[in-house]
Amino acid sequence: MRVADIQLRIPFGRMAVGAVLTLGVLPLLMPLVWMVSTSAKPEFDVFLNPPQLIPVRVRWQNYVDIFVQTAYARQYLNSIYIAALTVAGTVCVSAPAGYALARLRFPGQAFELPVLLSALLLRPCSLLVRTQATPSLAFKRR
Numbered sequence: 525m526r527v528a529d530i531q532l533r534i535p536f537g538r539m540a541v542g543a544v545l546t547l548g549v550l551p552l553l554m555p556l557v558w559m560v561s562t563s564a565k566p567e568f569d570v571f572l573n574p575p576q577l578i579p580v581r582v583r584w585q586n587y588v589d590i591f592v593q594t595a596y597a598r599q600y601l602n603s604i605y606i607a608a609l610t611v612a613g614t615v616c617v618s619a620p621a622g623y624a625l626a627r628l629r630f631p632g633q634a635f636e637l638p639v640l641l642s643a644l645l646l647r648p649c650s651l652l653v654r655t656q657a658t659p660s661l662a663f664k665r666r
Contacts, residue, residue: 557577558577561577561578561579563586563587564579564582564583564584564586565579565581565582565583565586566579566581566583569581625637625640
């Protein structure tokens with residue numbers, strides 16, 4: 525059998541799933557597209573009403589100004605430093621804790637693991653509520 529005789533057959537179900545997933549990702553990419561578009565606009569075009577996705581005038585000088593007017597490289601290195609320390613600290617604490625929960629037997633183990641996992645799952649939700657509630661309380665008229 526020659527290579528030319530082999531047909532590429534993709535089941536319709538897989539193609540439909542791929543199309544639905546692609547359409548589902550497009551709204552998630554919109555903030556990235558908006559951020560890149562806004563970064564190339566002149567200062568006053570950012571505040572146009574109605575907003576424009578594609579800039580009328582592209583100002584490439586904005587990217588140069590980041591490095592000239594601010595200590596962007598230093599801030600970037602500080603972020604990498606903090607992220608590396610956070611990851612190292614998390615690994616140093618989580619690896620022994622995970623090993624202990626998986627291998628060691630102790631009283632209350634059947635209760636401890638579900639409680640720990642529930643706390644890990646609920647924490648981001650509680651932070652979100654606090655983040656959303658704080659600004660509304662700060663600007664509340666008395």
